[in-house]
Amino acid sequence: xxxxxxxxxxxxxLLLAGRCATAQLAEPPAPPPLQPPPAVMVAPAPPPDTAAxxxxxxxxxxxGEAATGLARxxxxxxxxxxxxxxxxxxxxxxxSILGGMLVIYFLFILRPAQVAPRLLLxxxxxxxxxxxxxxxxxxxxxxxxxxxxxxxxxxxxIRGVSTSEVPLLRELVEAEGSRQAENLQSQTQFLLxxxxxxxxxxxLGTVLGMLKAFGSIAQDVAAAKPVILAQGVSQAIITTIFxxxxxxxxxxxxxxxxRRVSRMVALLEIxxxxxxxxxxxxxxx
Numbered sequence: 001x002x003x004x005x006x007x008x009x010x011x012x013x014l015l016l017a018g019r020c021a022t023a024q025l026a027e028p029p030a031p032p033p034l035q036p037p038p039a040v041m042v043a044p045a046p047p048p049d050t051a052a053x054x055x056x057x058x059x060x061x062x063x064g065e066a067a068t069g070l071a072r073x074x075x076x077x078x079x080x081x082x083x084x085x086x087x088x089x090x091x092x093x094x095x096s097i098l099g100g101m102l103v104i105y106f107l108f109i110l111r112p113a114q115v116a117p118r119l120l121l122x123x124x125x126x127x128x129x130x131x132x133x134x135x136x137x138x139x140x141x142x143x144x145x146x147x148x149x150x151x152x153x154x155x156x157x158i159r160g161v162s163t164s165e166v167p168l169l170r171e172l173v174e175a176e177g178s179r180q181a182e183n184l185q186s187q188t189q190f191l192l193x194x195x196x197x198x199x200x201x202x203x204l205g206t207v208l209g210m211l212k213a214f215g216s217i218a219q220d221v222a223a224a225k226p227v228i229l230a231q232g233v234s235q236a237i238i239t240t241i242f243x244x245x246x247x248x249x250x251x252x253x254x255x256x257x258x259r260r261v262s263r264m265v266a267l268l269e270i271x272x273x274x275x276x277x278x279x280x281x282x283x284x285x
Contacts, residue, residue, distance in 0.1 A: 110261060
């Protein structure tokens with residue numbers, strides 16, 4: 001028979017072993033040992049000049065290419081502008097050539113030497129002072145100018161009547177002088193006409209360009225292309241620009257020549273008055 005004290009000892013030993021095993025299971029595992037962080041190598045910063053130079057070298061070619069591309073994409077040569085302007089540009093060109101020729105012509109004729117030449121006036125003084133009407137006529141026929149026309153009208157009147165009256169001679173000289181002045185003034189009106197017509201041609205090109213641009217949209221919105229719209233708007237703008245380029249200088253020259261004609265008319269009036277005085281006071285045969 002087993003003695004009671006031995007089972008008790010065995011039970012106590014089993015309970016102690018179970019508690020030790022439970023305590024080991026409840027204990028958290030030990031953390032792994034910490035590893036040192038990896039070393040990071042930092043490159044030294046370049047000097048300010050070197051950094052700016054590298055940035056300029058990297059950005060420079062890109063900006064240059066972009067600027068070239070923008071100029072090539074948005075720029076427009078004279079040939080492209082002429083092509084976009086259409087047939088209206090030919091009429092504007094013709095009027096610009098005509099305006100340039102008129103400016104050169106007026107610069108030549110609107111001068112004292114072409115309206116009332118001093119040499120002719122001096123010769124008429126001498127011939128009319130001597131009473132030589134035929135020599136005065138030959139001098140006027142040899143030098144055609146407004147003063148010659150006024151003098152010839154007076155000489156023809158004197159030769160056609162037996163006795164010339166002073167009021168009638170004065171009216172005749174004034175009428176011929178007014179006709180010559182009107183002739184000079186009417187010639188400068190061509191510049192005014194060109195300065196009015198060319199903007200109207202530009203406006204016509206504007207209307208045609210807008211019709212071309214929006215006509216395609218009106219027909220079919222899906223078929224409208226940006227190229228067609230751009231061409232129509234370009235025609236609308238270019239014709240107006242070229243019309244104003246021609247009209248503005250023509251208007252400026254017209255204002256200048258209008259004042260110049262006024263001075264020439266005043267000079268012609270003075271010379272005609274002197275010729276009439278010489279005809280009235282000429283010695284009679």
